Amino acid sequence: MIYISLANMILNLPFAALRAFEAVARHGSFSEAADELGVGQSAVSQHVKALEEWLGHDLVTRGARRSKPTPDGARLAQSIADGLGRISQTCDTIRDKRRDDATIVISCHPGFAFIWLFPRLLTFDQAHPECAISITTAPRPGSAAKTDADIAIHYGAIERPGYVVEPLMGEDLFPVCAPALLEGLHPLRSIDDLAFHTQIRDEFTSDAPDLPNWEYWARETGLALPTPARTRSFGQTNMVVQAAIQGGGVALGRSPLVLHALRDGRLVRPFPQIVRSPLQYWLVYPQDHGRCARNRLFIDWIKAEAEAEMHIALPPPIGGTAYRD
Template identity: 35%
Template sequence: MARLLPGTRALRTFEAAARHLNFTRAADELGLTPAAVSHQIKEIEDQLDLALFIRTSRTIRLTEAGNVLFEASIDALDLLNRAVSRARKMTRGTALLKVTLDAQFATKWLMRRVDDFRQRKPGIELRFDITYDVRDFERDDVDIGIRFGAGKYPGLAAHRLFDNIIIPVCSPALLASGPPLNEPRDLFRHTLAHIDWSRQGVTWPNWSMWMHAAGVDDFDDSRTLVFGSSTDATQAALDGNAVALADFAMVANDLSQGRLVRPFELGIKVAPEFAYFLVYPEAVKDDARVAAFREWLIEEAAKTPT
C-alpha cells in the first residue's frame, strides 16, 4: 500500500524549518507558533516513518533523509508555484495586464499618466502589484514590470526608460522661513536628507557626493538624515522638515505644481548603467497587451524631463 505524502501546508512548514534550521524562525515566517511547527514536523516524521531532524538541547540539523526531502521539497514547491501562476494567467483572460512596480515609480510617475493609456486602450484592464520586491514572472501572477537596476535580466526583454538626475529639493515654506540658501554652504544650516543605496559597486548620489560636485570639500555628513527609500526622503522635503536629494523625474510634478522647489540647479547623474527599465519575458514580447503597454510607456518616458 502506498504511503501517503505530506500535504502542501506541511511541506511548506518542513521546507521553512529545514532552511532556517530553527523552528522559531520558521514559525515567524509562516505565522505559526514554534510549538505548531514542531508538531507538524513530528506528524510528517510519523507519517513517513522517517527521522528528518536530529535535535539537541540547543540546535537542530537535518538527517540524511531530511536532506533528501528538503531538496525535493524545494523543487516540488517551486514547480507548484510556477504551475499555479500559469493557471491563474490562463483563467483571467486576455484583457487583463498585471504590472509590478515599486511604490515611488507608481505614485510619483505612472499613476498620473495611466488614464491616458486607459483612454487609448479601453480594451486592456491594468492591475498593479505595488512592491519593492523583485517578482519572478514564472512564479508570480504578473505579466510585465518596471525595475530599477542595470537592465541585465536573463530571459527578459529590458527597455531603458530614462536617465536619473539627483537634485536638491525642499518645500517653498522652508525656503521662505528658514536660513537663506544662496550658496551650497548655506545648506550646512539645514537638515539634509538622502537615501543609502548601493549595488554592484555603485552608490546612489548622497550629500557628500553632491557637496563635492559643488566644490565643498569640508562637508560633515554625520548629521544627515538617511532614509531607506526615496519616497520617505522626498516626503521629508514635502513636509518642510528637510532639504532632500531626489530623483528629478520622480519629483518633476511636485516641482511644476509648486509643492517643491529646487534651491540649486546642480544635479548628479546616477551611474549610467543604472536606470528604470520596463521588463517582461522574451516569450511574451508579441502579446498584444504587452506590446501596447510597451509602446505607450516608452513614448511617455521620452517626454520625461531629465
Template identity: 35%
Template structure:
C-alpha cells in the same frame, strides 16, 4: 504505448521550487499554498518513481535526477509559454501585470494609467509593486520597471527614463538665518534620502565641490513618495530623482535651492522577457510606456 505525461501542474510546481529552492517562494509565485506545492512535487516524484529533491531542514537541494529533469523540461516549458504568447493576439483581450516600485506607481504611473485604459481597452493591465526588479522566473509578472544599470538575469532591459539627482526642499527652508543660500548651508539641515540605493548625496557633494561635512542629521525612507512628502513637510533636504519629483515642483511644495545636479549611472529601466516579445499586449504596453517617458 507512450508513457503518460505527469499533470502539468506538478511539473510547474517542480520547476518553480527547483528554481527558487523553496516551496514557500514557489507557492507565492504560483498563488498556491506551500503545502499544495509540496503535494504537487510529491505527486510528480511518485509519477516518475524518482526522488527530485533532498528535503533538508528549512531548505531544498536538487538530487542528480532532479537537476537532470529540470534541464530537460526547461525548453519545453519555454516552448509552452511562447506558444501561448504567439496566439494571445487572437484572444478577445489580454491580462498583463506590470511590476514597479511603489513610488514609481504613485508618482509616475498612476497619474497616466487612465489614458492607457482608454486607448487600450482590450488590455487588462494590472499593477503590482515590489522594492526592486522581480525574479524573471515569476510567471505572474509580464513586465517590470526598476532602477539599476540594466543588468538583471533573465530580463531584456531598455532604458525608460534617465535620472538627474539634485537637492529639493520646502520653500520655508530658504528663509531665516540658516536658510539655504549656498551648498555649505546644508550642514545646518537634515539630509533625506532613500534606503536603497545609497550614495547619491555623497556623489552630489563631489559634483558641487562641497567638502565633507556632518549634517544636522540624516533620515532614510523606503520610497521616493515618502521621501518627497517628508521634504515637502519641511523635515529636511531631499535628494530628488528627475521626473518623479516634478509634480511637487510644479505645485510649489518643493523647490530646488541650488542649480547643481548630476546624472548617475543608474536609470529607470523597462524589463521584459525575450519569449514575450511577440505578444501584442506586451508590445503595446512597452510602446505606451516609452511614448509617455519621451513626453
C-alpha cells in the same frame, strides 16, 4: 486525532523561515537570498537561525563568501523547493482561471509606481479601454525584474539572459526642499546652510558601484557636504519625496520623481548644481511577451511617456548658490 495533530504541526511550521532558508540554500548566499525575497540580509539570517533552533540542528555552514547547506539542510531545502513548486503551480492554475487575457501585469518599485506611473495610467486606459493593467510593487529596486509579471520596470544595472532589457529613461540629481526652508531662522542660501537642516536619504539596495545618493552628488559637483543637523532615511522613494514636500528636510531629488512637485511649487531647487544619475530605468520582459499585442501597446505607450518627459525643462533654482562663500 491524527488529523488534528497534523493540522497543528502545519499551523506551527515557520513558513517565512522555511522560505528564507530555501533561498539561502539555493543561492549559497544570505545576501542574494535577501535580494530575492526583498528583505534585509539580517532578517534572512534571523529566519535561518530561528529555524535551526526550532529544529535543533544546524542547516547551513556559513562561509566568508558562500554558505553551504549541511546534509540535513540539503534534504530540507529540496523538500521545501518541491513543496513550494507544487504550491506555485496550483496557485498559478487557480489565478489564471480568473485572470482576463486582456490584463497586463506590471512590476515596479513602489516609489516609481506611486509617483510616476499611477498618475499617467489614466491616459493609457483612455487610449486602450480594452486592456486592463495590474500593478505589483517590488519592495526593493532590484527585485522588480525577478517576478513573473508581463513587464518589469527595473531601476539600476541589470543582466538577465533570455529577457529583453530596454532603456526607459535616465534621471538627473539635485537637492530639493519645501519652499518654507528657503526662509526662517536658517534659510538655505549656500551648501553650508545644510548643516542646520535634516538630510533626507533614500535607502538604496543595489550592487552598482555608484549610487544616486548625497555623496555621489557632492563628489560629482566638487562640493564638500557639511554634517547635517540630523538624517532621516526611508526605504521607499515616495516617502523620501513626501517628507521633503512636508518640510521635513532636504532630499536629493531624482528628476522623474520630483518634476511634477517642482512644477506645481510643492518643492523647489535651492541650489543650481545638477548631475546625471549613475542609474536609470529599464523595461524588462521575456522575449515572447514582447510579441504579445497587448504588451506591445503598453511598452510603446510607456516609452512615449518617458520620451515626452525628457523634453520638459526643470524649473530654475530658487535660493542661493551651492558654492561656499
